[in-house]
Structure formats: structure tokens, C-alpha cells
Amino acid sequence: MLTLKYNDLVDSSTLTSKILSEHQREIKWLESKLERIKAFDAALTNYLQTNGEMNLDLYDKACVMFYRSDKTVPEIFEEIRKGG
Numbered sequence: 001m002l003t004l005k006y007n008d009l010v011d012s013s014t015l016t017s018k019i020l021s022e023h024q025r026e027i028k029w030l031e032s033k034l035e036r037i038k039a040f041d042a043a044l045t046n047y048l049q050t051n052g053e054m055n056l057d058l059y060d061k062a063c064v065m066f067y068r069s070d071k072t073v074p075e076i077f078e079e080i081r082k083g084g
Contacts, residue, residue, distance in 0.1 A: 039073040040066055047077055054080075 008016035044062070047054060058080055065076045 036066075036073065040073045040076075043073050047080065 002015060004016040004019065005014075006016075008014035009020060011017055012021070029048075030062050044054075045058075062076055065071050065079070066073070069076075071079075
């Protein structure tokens, strides 16, 4: 039976260290994803403040670009500002 040990955290070749490192990678990935979602929310709010409204077709397009492309949030909203 394998056992996770506190003292193994200092040795990167141990199972304990590898498991904790994987957790840290996942945490960083999730934090990055959260920051991207927050940036999208802020950009959408800014767009609505500036323009007063956004039709659902443009919103859907922005969401598709957000979830299905590697464009940055500013790139997405620049494209939306240009009319999609």
C-alpha cells in the first residue's frame, strides 16, 4: 500500500511530491481560467456601459470566441466593436 508522507515533500521524485505538484498545476490552471472569465465579465460590462446594449447575436459570437478560440478578451471585444 502506498503512503503519502509529509517528509517526502522535499524530494521531487517521491509520489507525495508529484501528487502535490499536480494539485498545484491544476490550481494555477483554474486560477488562470477564473481570471479570463473575470476579464470577459469586465469587458462585457464595459461594452454595455459604453454602448448601452448588445444584441444576442453579438453576445453569442463573443462567447463562441471566448470558449472556442485562443483570442484574448481585448481581441474578442475589439472584433465585437467592429461589428462582429
